[in-house]
Amino acid sequence: MSFADVLYRGPVDLTLTYGEAGGLGREAQRPGADLVLSRRTKDRPLAVLLPKALYLDVLKGPSRARLTLPDGRVFTGRVTERTGNGEYFELVEDGECVQSTD
Numbered sequence: 001m002s003f004a005d006v007l008y009r010g011p012v013d014l015t016l017t018y019g020e021a022g023g024l025g026r027e028a029q030r031p032g033a034d035l036v037l038s039r040r041t042k043d044r045p046l047a048v049l050l051p052k053a054l055y056l057d058v059l060k061g062p063s064r065a066r067l068t069l070p071d072g073r074v075f076t077g078r079v080t081e082r083t084g085n086g087e088y089f090e091l092v093e094d095g096e097c098v099q100s101t102d
Contacts (some may be wrong), residue, residue: 007046008037012069014054016062016079028057037075045051045090046075055086065091 011032019025036049049069050058061082067075077093 007039008035008069010034010070012037012067015066016057017064017066018060018062020063025063028062030054030057035067045092046077046078048091050087050089052087058082058086060091062089064090066071067091079091 007044012035014033014035016028016030017025018028033054034051037049038049039045040047046067048065059082060080062079064077065075065079075091075093077091079089080092081090082088
């Protein structure tokens, strides 16, 4: 196994939530964002590497994120471990990755 297994690289529909979920916060939707998703092992957070155009969105301090891949996989959870320049964050998933039925 490599240091960081790349799960996916390409367009992702990204939704960042600032504040509380369920209508008490605000959301930023970034459809088709070009992201790199990786994970060291199954029990570790999902690492999300963003393009420069989205750094400011991460610097604003989102509390949650939802990532929907073109194949229907959906990753949802708490945003943790943001870098100082906004190029990276980790996602601690609420549960297993789900396959969207939309």
